[in-house]
Amino acid sequence: MHERVLGVAMNGVTGRMGYRQHLTRSVLAIREAGGVVMPDGTRVVPEPVLVGRSAGKVREIAERHGIERWSTDLDSVLSDDSIEVYFDAQITSAREDAVRSAIAAGKHIYTEKPAATSLGAALELAKLARDAGVKNGVVQDKLFLPGMLKLRRLVESGFFGRVLSIRGEFGYWVFEGDWQEAQRPSWNYRSEDGGGIVLDMFPHWHYLLEHIFGPVRAVTARAVTHIPERRDEQGEPYAATADDAAYAVIELDGGVVAQINSSWCVRVDRDELVEFQVDGTEGSAVAGLRECRIQHRALTPKAVWDPDTAVAGDYRSQWDRVPDNADFANGFRAQWELFLSHVHAGTPFPYDLLSGARGLQMAEAGLASSSSGRRVEIEEAELA
Known part of the structure; x- marks a missing residue:
């Protein structure tokens, strides 16, 4: 050879x-x-x-x-x-x-x-x-994680029928650096150094949406700085000038609506640090970095809203785990x-670089929406 x-x-x-x-x-x-x-x-x-x-x-x-x-x-x-x-x-x-x-x-x-x-x-x-x-x-990289590969497999098999909506939750608590060392570098929280959760995470969300579900057409977002002061690697206080949380509604081709929350100021009550729930006419899935669970239309229990009655069962136990069916590399x-x-x-x-540019396009649209309070439409970036 x-x-x-x-x-x-x-x-x-x-x-x-x-x-x-x-x-x-x-x-x-x-x-x-x-x-x-x-x-x-x-x-x-x-x-x-x-x-x-x-x-x-x-x-x-x-x-x-x-x-x-x-x-x-x-x-x-x-x-x-x-x-x-x-x-x-x-x-x-x-x-x-x-x-x-x-x-x-x-x-x-x-x-x-x-x-x-x-x-x-x-x-x-x-x-x-x-x-x-x-x-x-x-x-x-996240396209190649086991949970996302399983999710893509479901989409390509037609499991969902017509996809209706996507709900994403990402984040964890990043320590401020005073009583406990921060687990992210200080530049992440300074806009003048290119920091901010929108610039960091929206490109990730874009390529997942683009390559698994379809093109992004519009964004409505709110980016905020919840914690205005942090301490750097030397323990010195500094002003956090970049956004540390963002809340977005993202519209895709075909009327699919994605809601994605991203935060470094949230404590985790999920199975994984990021999870996406996809709901379709024929079935639903909840995918994280490694695992993916599904509930088909034929197996969906009838939920009834009654605030005066104790919940009769465990909702999570009503979902099935998608098998690996492959060895997943890093x-x-x-x-x-x-x-x-x-x-x-x-x-x-x-x-390629153009796909990466479209991720940055969605991030800029999110920041523009946050500053203006308006929905921002996206005309897919192409090269002249």
């Missing part, structure tokens, strides 16, 4: 997400498994080249994992012909310029979302990549494998 080593510049792997999910659980895991087998039989093995601002941090990670090449000079890495792919997991505000430079250097692009801090900039990156003829993709790794195949063999990869 022919083997092809694919140089991958990885920028931002000193951060939690870049290190845990993309470096160790995806690229290094793929390398250790001997690569990804392509349709033509070639085995593509990614070889990471680490890039970062802190020489000490990048060197330590490289030495820990036996990675030979690392650098603090992005330009020199991008000028290296042995590197074919550029991956970015930096802070959002630093990403756009780096991706632009990588496109100019002729590298294939794979990046965390959002690719830029504005829709206009994201569309410009997508156009630059198209005109340069480079393959490109945006991380849309969601980030699964998408990395698809992207590597896209780069080598040109296999379909719909999760």
